Amino acid sequence: MKGGALAEYVLQHLDRQSARTLSRQLYRIFSQLILDGVLQAGEKLPASRTLAQECGLSRNTVVQAYEQLLAEGYVESYTGSGTFVSAAVQVQQQVETVDTLTLSTAVPHWELSTRGIEMVSRAQASPQQWQPFVAGVPDVSLFPNQIWLRLLRRHWKTAKPELLTYAHGAGYLPLREALIEHLRLARGVRGSAEHVLLISGLHQALSLTAHLLAEPGMTVWMENPGYWGASTVLKMAGLKVVPIAVDEEGLAPTAEQMREPPRLIFVTPSHQYPLGHVMSLARRRLLLEYAYQHGSWIIEDDYDSEFRFEGQPIASLQGLDQYHRVIYMGTFSKTLFPGMRLGYMVLPQTLTRYFATGVSELYRDGRLLEQAVLCDFITEGHYAAHVRRVRLHYARRQSVLREVIAETLGENWPLSNHEAGLHLVVHLPVGTDDVRISQAAQAIGLMVRPLSKYYLDKNAKPGLLLGYANVDEALIKPYFRRLVSIIQSAIASD
Ligand SMILES: Cc1ncc(COP(=O)(O)O)c(C=O)c1O
Numbered sequence: 343m344k345g346g347a348l349a350e351y352v353l354q355h356l357d358r359q360s361a362r363t364l365s366r367q368l369y370r371i372f373s374q375l376i377l378d379g380v381l382q383a384g385e386k387l388p389a390s391r392t393l394a395q396e397c398g399l400s401r402n403t404v405v406q407a408y409e410q411l412l413a414e415g416y417v418e419s420y421t422g423s424g425t426f427v428s429a430a431v432q433v434q435q436q437v438e439t440v441d442t443l444t445l446s447t448a449v450p451h452w453e454l455s456t457r458g459i460e461m462v463s464r465a466q467a468s469p470q471q472w473q474p475f476v477a478g479v480p481d482v483s484l485f486p487n488q489i490w491l492r493l494l495r496r497h498w499k500t501a502k503p504e505l506l507t508y509a510h511g512a513g514y515l516p517l518r519e520a521l522i523e524h525l526r527l528a529r530g531v532r533g534s535a536e537h538v539l540l541i542s543g544l545h546q547a548l549s550l551t552a553h554l555l556a557e558p559g560m561t562v563w564m565e566n567p568g569y570w571g572a573s574t575v576l577k578m579a580g581l582k583v584v585p586i587a588v589d590e591e592g593l594a595p596t597a598e599q600m601r602e603p604p605r606l607i608f609v610t611p612s613h614q615y616p617l618g619h620v621m622s623l624a625r626r627r628l629l630l631e632y633a634y635q636h637g638s639w640i641i642e643d644d645y646d647s648e649f650r651f652e653g654q655p656i657a658s659l660q661g662l663d664q665y666h667r668v669i670y671m672g673t674f675s676k677t678l679f680p681g682m683r684l685g686y687m688v689l690p691q692t693l694t695r696y697f698a699t700g701v702s703e704l705y706r707d708g709r710l711l712e713q714a715v716l717c718d719f720i721t722e723g724h725y726a727a728h729v730r731r732v733r734l735h736y737a738r739r740q741s742v743l744r745e746v747i748a749e750t751l752g753e754n755w756p757l758s759n760h761e762a763g764l765h766l767v768v769h770l771p772v773g774t775d776d777v778r779i780s781q782a783a784q785a786i787g788l789m790v791r792p793l794s795k796y797y798l799d800k801n802a803k804p805g806l807l808l809g810y811a812n813v814d815e816a817l818i819k820p821y822f823r824r825l826v827s828i829i830q831s832a833i834a835s836d
Contacts, residue, residue: 509708544571563604
């Protein structure tokens with residue numbers, strides 16, 4: 343968009359009656375045009391004097407707006423040459439909504455099921471996984487790839503046919519034995535190798551559970567806020583998702599909600615996702631008792647509990663369960679790397695046989711050779727050593743992030759209270775548009791997720807999820823300072 347047309351566009355979008363200052367409005371108009379790709383990287387903005395004249399604004403108003411764009415990294419300025427859209431700006435990834443699908447793909451949306459339309463129109467998985475502050479991803483540069491390669495070679499040398507076929511049943515037995523031993527010591531999980539089922543991750547584990555244990559239309563309680571990926575899978579399996587609030591003690595159903603027992607209850611007791619609370623012992627007992635009395639199954643997602651930096655390790659809910667109503671789920675996505683696609687379930691005795699059959703029938707899994715490599719990795723002590731090593735890095739990174747938050751936003755800025763995990767939540771004042779902040783941050787290469795998107799109902803609170811595990815320690819402060827300027831300007835304008 344060039345000179346005259348741009349001035350015209352600005353004039354149409356300025357609201358001189360608004361309580362918002364004209365420089366704020368101008369800043370918003372330009373930042374949105376940049377985010378939408380209308381103004382492209384390298385494109386020159388009109389000189390402040392020219393734009394001011396064409397739009398009937400004071401030059402100061404335009405300069406202030408340009409300065410804000412500069413501070414937030416949307417533009418770069420070169421003395422004598424002018425102001426240009428920054429090369430680092432990335433155009434917003436459009437989520438494929440039903441409308442864009444209708445326009446852009448060969449399959450018209452009416453060919454999709456109602457569930458399918460709902461899923462694609464609400465899709466949230468990010469195609470960008472390694473940018474600074476992506477929540478919940480580990481630093482894969484710390485992965486001991488030489489050791490892995492040595493173990494992989496060892497198994498490919500013999501390439502035993504029984505490791506190169508389908509994984510019939512619950513997966514490679516020696517790995518299941520090693521895993522239950524580790525979970526018993528580290529997480530207080532009860533059971534034997536017979537109870538362990540290897541699976542490709544949480545999504546598949548949930549899908550299998552829903553298919554085997556619930557009729558379509560039955561209900562599942564989901565933590566609110568909670569992991570949207572889990573809700574999507576359960577909804578797609580035909581279940582009705584009921585959002586249940588969480589407080590400092592964990593899942594907090596109302597008396598009215600408790601009168602309608604669900605078939606499944608999904609919880610993250612060690613480290614509530616995304617807020618970080620640890621479920622209290624009283625709440626754990628209550629939940630176990632309730633599930634037993636009403637025939638509900640509890641799904642315990644123990645997704646990043648290896649990363650505790652302070653205090654005592656918290657045992658799993660499964661370890662407390664005398665009634666055998668808990669289905670425990672874990673993953674190697676956080677401790678090793680997400681692309682490994684290996685997770686596990688620890689099942690009550692009564693379910694093991696059916697789940698082993700179900701996983702073969704539904705998913706036809708394989709990857710036994712990788713499972714054998716992982717088994718050696720654990721039994722030879724490399725896994726424990728790797729987790730110990732990365733934990734030190736992540737603890738330091740979290741404290742650097744906390745430090746810069748205190749330096750910029752103040753000591754008492756509300757943050758999630760966890761000593762665990764791979765992300766922090768920075769809470770924001772009510773009314774702040776966290777989606778807009780995350781879009782603006784994305785434009786300068788920072789991936790912060792808006793907390794409001796983790797809510798399943800209209801009671802969303804604003805905030806930002808910041809992953810710190812994969813950010814170079816030396817870069818945490820400079821990156822965060824750039825983000826702060828976006829946060830502050832959003833708070834000022836909302
Ligand atoms: C709350 C939660 N649980 C579990 C997982 C792990 O899922 P998977 O095992 O499919 O990688 C994630 C991934 O981001 C998550 O956010």
